[in-house]
Amino acid sequence: MKRLWLWALxxxxxxxxxxxxxxxxxxxxxxxxxxxxxxxxxxxxxxxSRGIESALLDRALEHRDPILERPEAPGAPTPAPATLVLGxxxxxxxxxxxxxxxxxxxxxxxxxxxxxxSGATPSVAERRLIDALGVEWEAQPRAGALRPLSxxxxxxRGERWAASDNAPFTAPLVTGSLGGIARPPRESDATVLAVDxxxxxxxxxxxxxxxxxxxxxxxxxxxxxxxEPGNASLALVLADNVSGPLLFDxxxxxxxxxxxxxxxxxxxxxxxxxxxxxxLWGLAVLAFAWRFGPAWPxxxxxxxxxxxxxxxxxxxxxxxxxxxxxxxxxVRRMAAYDPSLVPPDQVETMLRHAETAPLLELARELCRPPxxxxxxxxxxxxxxxxxGEQR
Numbered sequence: 001m002k003r004l005w006l007w008a009l010x011x012x013x014x015x016x017x018x019x020x021x022x023x024x025x026x027x028x029x030x031x032x033x034x035x036x037x038x039x040x041x042x043x044x045x046x047x048x049s050r051g052i053e054s055a056l057l058d059r060a061l062e063h064r065d066p067i068l069e070r071p072e073a074p075g076a077p078t079p080a081p082a083t084l085v086l087g088x089x090x091x092x093x094x095x096x097x098x099x100x101x102x103x104x105x106x107x108x109x110x111x112x113x114x115x116x117x118s119g120a121t122p123s124v125a126e127r128r129l130i131d132a133l134g135v136e137w138e139a140q141p142r143a144g145a146l147r148p149l150s151x152x153x154x155x156x157r158g159e160r161w162a163a164s165d166n167a168p169f170t171a172p173l174v175t176g177s178l179g180g181i182a183r184p185p186r187e188s189d190a191t192v193l194a195v196d197x198x199x200x201x202x203x204x205x206x207x208x209x210x211x212x213x214x215x216x217x218x219x220x221x222x223x224x225x226x227x228e229p230g231n232a233s234l235a236l237v238l239a240d241n242v243s244g245p246l247l248f249d250x251x252x253x254x255x256x257x258x259x260x261x262x263x264x265x266x267x268x269x270x271x272x273x274x275x276x277x278x279x280l281w282g283l284a285v286l287a288f289a290w291r292f293g294p295a296w297p298x299x300x301x302x303x304x305x306x307x308x309x310x311x312x313x314x315x316x317x318x319x320x321x322x323x324x325x326x327x328x329x330x331v332r333r334m335a336a337y338d339p340s341l342v343p344p345d346q347v348e349t350m351l352r353h354a355e356t357a358p359l360l361e362l363a364r365e366l367c368r369p370p371x372x373x374x375x376x377x378x379x380x381x382x383x384x385x386x387x388g389e390q391r
Contacts, residue, residue, distance in 0.1 A: 030253070054247070115221060119180060
């Protein structure tokens with residue numbers, strides 16, 4: 001009965017773990033479709049409540065992409081600049097990404113909301129973009145180890161960044177712990193929105209030729225912190241400055257259209273997978289083809305009925321005690337049977353040797369394995385005997 005209760009408890013714990021794992025997937029980080037703590041679903045609904053229609057980009061941007069830069073009609077008023085929102089970190093497509101279309105869009109008058117990641121090191125695509133814009137990345141020093149209760153309080157309180165004197169709001173911005181902060185270019189006349197404890201900018205707006213860039217940590221607009229007064233005020237300020245179409249880049253967060261999926265090349269990940277499979281196949285072939293240790297010689301089994309009979313006969317004579325007479329008879333009969341075993345000029349020598357040598361030793365010496373030359377001579381003698389019998 002006790003075992004049954006233990007099994008029931010283990011099953012309940014496993015079921016609870018499966019439910020937690022399956023229900024914890026709430027979308028990508030910095031994504032307008034993300035419902036998790038670091039998603040931007042709340043920002044998308046806030047903009048919708050302000051009457052701002054947003055679109056989701058499900059393909060890679062092209063040079064002078066019509067979805068961002070609409071061609072001007074002759075005699076028509078100049079369209080309002082579009083706003084592109086890029087939230088890091090990305091979930092796909094960052095290795096081979098080219099920031100040139102985004103840079104061209106901003107330089108021709110577009111507005112870019114660049115929300116940087118919270119890690120200590122930016123990703124490859126993020127590094128390319130901030131380097132092209134002249135943005136400086138500053139890694140934050142890590143705090144020492146905290147006690148569990150202090151760590152929990154620090155996590156719940158988060159990081160607070162004071163609003164600058166030029167900001168249109170007064171409440172501080174609240175984020176989680178940031179491993180690095182992106183600073184606006186030093187030579188740019190940036191409008192600072194929030195600063196850290198040393199007065200360095202944390203969120204700012206600066207111009208790039210004819211366009212402008214809103215630079216801020218991605219956690220400022222996250223669902224977990226959007227309810228803070230400062231974060232909500234910044235989101236409302238951003239919404240008030242949107243005059244044209246607003247576009248969230250969801251292509252790099254996993255949203256991709258069927259046309260883009262078919263047109264997209266396999267990329268480096270597929271090439272790396274093919275290389276790894278080829279290397280694995282080659283190692284498997286080498287492992288099966290390579291010999292482990294030295295080769296084992298195949299023992300040669302010599303089957304000779306005469307040799308076995310003579311050795312057994314010698315053992316019998318040795319046991320009966322008349323091996324000298326048997327040894328002499330063995331030498332004479334072996335010489336008569338096959339001169340290649342006992343040549344005629346060595347018969348007398350072998351007879352004298354048989355008087356002192358044990359019969360078993362003499363039999364083994366006479367019946368040793370034949371050499372190749374002796375085998376050929378025996379074959380020739382056998383053929384001669386067969387020819388004589390046929391005649």
